[in-house]
Amino acid sequence: MKQKIGTTFLKGMRDSIPVAIVYFVVSFTFGVTIAKYGFPCWYATLLSAINFTSVGQFTGVRMMIESVAIYEIGLAILVVNLRYILCGISISQKLDTKSKWKRMLIGMFIADELYAVIANKQKVTFKYYMGLVPLPYICWIAGSTAGAYMDALLPERLQMAMGIALYCMFIGLIIPPAMRDKRLFFTIGLAAGISCLLYFTPYLNRISFGFRIVIAAVVAAVVSALLFPVSGIDDNSTYVRETLQDETSPQNEDETGDLPASDTEVS
Amino acid sequence: MDLKYILITAAVMCVCTVLPRIIPITFFTHRVKSRFIKSFLHYVPSAILSAMVFPAIFFATGNVITATVGTAVALILAFIKKIPFFIVAIVSVIVVFGLSFAF
Numbered sequence: 001m002k003q004k005i006g007t008t009f010l011k012g013m014r015d016s017i018p019v020a021i022v023y024f025v026v027s028f029t030f031g032v033t034i035a036k037y038g039f040p041c042w043y044a045t046l047l048s049a050i051n052f053t054s055v056g057q058f059t060g061v062r063m064m065i066e067s068v069a070i071y072e073i074g075l076a077i078l079v080v081n082l083r084y085i086l087c088g089i090s091i092s093q094k095l096d097t098k099s100k101w102k103r104m105l106i107g108m109f110i111a112d113e114l115y116a117v118i119a120n121k122q123k124v125t126f127k128y129y130m131g132l133v134p135l136p137y138i139c140w141i142a143g144s145t146a147g148a149y150m151d152a153l154l155p156e157r158l159q160m161a162m163g164i165a166l167y168c169m170f171i172g173l174i175i176p177p178a179m180r181d182k183r184l185f186f187t188i189g190l191a192a193g194i195s196c197l198l199y200f201t202p203y204l205n206r207i208s209f210g211f212r213i214v215i216a217a218v219v220a221a222v223v224s225a226l227l228f229p230v231s232g233i234d235d236n237s238t239y240v241r242e243t244l245q246d247e248t249s250p251q252n253e254d255e256t257g258d259l260p261a262s263d264t265e266v267s
Numbered sequence: 268m269d270l271k272y273i274l275i276t277a278a279v280m281c282v283c284t285v286l287p288r289i290i291p292i293t294f295f296t297h298r299v300k301s302r303f304i305k306s307f308l309h310y311v312p313s314a315i316l317s318a319m320v321f322p323a324i325f326f327a328t329g330n331v332i333t334a335t336v337g338t339a340v341a342l343i344l345a346f347i348k349k350i351p352f353f354i355v356a357i358v359s360v361i362v363v364f365g366l367s368f369a370f
Contacts, residue, residue: 011280018353077283087290107289119312161364167324168341172352175345191314192321216318225306
């Protein structure tokens with residue numbers, strides 16, 4: 001039993017290594033931005049340690065540069081973070097624990113990329129999520145600190161090029177699941193289309209970034225759900241296939257052991 | 268920079284980030300039974316990530332041409348099986364960096 005839990009924690013850690021690498025790159029860019037706009041370097045460390053969110057931090061800093069009122073910044077951050085409500089409900093369905101404290105602890109460390117790692121899993125254990133968190137969190141803080149102190153050393157071209165890292169990582173995260181479930185391509189295309197429409201259309205483009213993401217995501221997901229409802233049985237068989245494909249490692253009993261449980265839930 | 272202003276803002280940002288994170292996951296504990304909601308939750312992750320990427324990715328490098336090429340590189344790499352997502356990100360950055368000398 002102990003070994004099983006340990007494996008789950010370590011498996012989480014192993015799965016988080018790629019995220020940690022990208023986090024270092026992205027938060028490095030954040031640190032560079034902080035230093036460039038004349039904030040003290042330690043401020044990058046502080047913001048990253050207490051926020052641990054890419055889009056929110058960039059939004060906050062951009063508004064602070066223009067000395068926007070604090071309550072307006074708070075409101076903007078809330079709107080940007082509305083997507084965490086959707087992520088939270090979604091993770092809530094996968095979690096094995098009912099403990100409020102454990103759930104709250106996981107909630108503190110919901111992040112887009114960590115969410116993307118577990119988005120394709122049917123079940124997530126507390127230990128597994130706790131294994132996912134430490135490396136990316138440390139790299140997030142370390143990266144922004146390093147970026148803030150080293151911004152003068154980096155060529156401007158490289159700094160600009162690094163701006164695309166976050167988005168390319170998202171592309172790398174959404175395409176592979178869509179290749180297994182083609183319906184997701186429709187969702188991806190629709191969400192991208194609505195987001196672009198809201199961004200480029202006059203008047204509509206006054207909608208803030210946060211609202212734009214929420215509107216585009218909700219509309220795309222609702223339309224997809226109405227057109228292609230997911231049947232529980234289908235879902236499970238895809239899951240079994242995915243498990244067989246992706247997880248070739250033998251110490252996978254804990255996850256396959258969860259299958260009968262999710263089976264009963266579906267029916 | 269006014270120290271008091273940036274410290275209070277940091278605290279406000281923290282509260283506004285943590286609340287939407289912990290409230291739904293802590294208090295929304297019952298199982299979703301509705302097939303529609305289940306389907307909705309199935310499609311939401313891809314929808315959120317996709318909406319965040321487009322069109323922001325085209326302005327991410329300060330040059331629409333290099334950003335578009337970077338996007339194309341990322342899409343092509345993502346379609347090739349067995350390429351992990353962080354390789355997709357790193358290769359795209361290198362390509363954009365190389366291109367920035369030409370444009």
